[in-house]
Every structure is written in structure tokens, then in C-alpha cells.
Amino acid sequence: MSHIHLTTFIKAPAERIFDLSRSIALHKISTAGTDEKVIAGITSGLIGKDESVTWQAKHLFKIRHFTSKITEMQSPVLFVDEMTKGDFKSFRHEHHFKKVDNGAIMIDLIDFESPYGVLGKAVNSLFLKKYMENFLQKRNSIIKEYAESTKWKVILN
8 A cells, every 4th residue: 555645835725725626627727737537427516525526537658547436525624535446456535624824734645555466566666656646746736826826716616
């Protein structure tokens, strides 16, 4: 099992960051490099508890499908998405939002396991974990950019 822990400070209200993090439109913007598109489930707006979305994207030279479901939600402090279908053996992403005096701290806790036993573990340690960290850091930088400017109004209004 691989674990990723990312912390991002954002000068914006936690409620705004929480909603931007659940936005289907902003997810598409933040993942433009992998040409992600929704092919099933919630296709627009903000994903909510017990709702699912299926993404199609090109990762690691292959078109992949990933279905996740929001399994927990406590607005505006936490939501959890878990893979229900996809290439991973397991995937769980906790999104935490902590209010601070001059903004909020967004914390991502991701646990994932690759298939293929020993080979999957080797790929995780040599490449996949860093690939996932970079992918999520880019997504977080887009959330930060939108939350700290007036761009959020286009997404959430």
C-alpha cells in the first residue's frame, strides 16, 4: 500500500475550497494534460455524498477509466472518495479542510495499492507514487489559483 500526504495552504475560505474540490468542471480544468472527461455518473456541478463519477483519461500511455464514489462527507471539513472500478487494487482519497486565521489548509491523504503483487509494489516505489503526487500537486495548484482569485465565481456560480 502506498500513502501520499499533501498539505496546501490557500488564502480563501474553507467552504470555497471544499466546493471547488468537489467541482466536476474544475477537475476537468485541472486535468487538461491527461484529457480527462466524464463518461458516466455526475457530469456537472458539485459531486455529493453517495454520488459517483467515471472519468476517462490518458495516463501512462494508455486510456484508463476510473470510477469513484463519495463515501463520506462533512461539509466543509471532509469528504472521501473511493475507487469502485479502475486499474488500482484499491484507492481511497481523504480531502480535509482546516480553517485558519488567514485562509485554510487543504490536506490530501491518499492510500492506494496497485495490482500485480510484487511487480505492482516495485512500480509503486519506482514510479507510480511520484507520478500520483505530481498529478495531485498540479490539481491542488489549480484549486489554489481559482480559490485565491475571482475565477472561483465562474465555477461555483
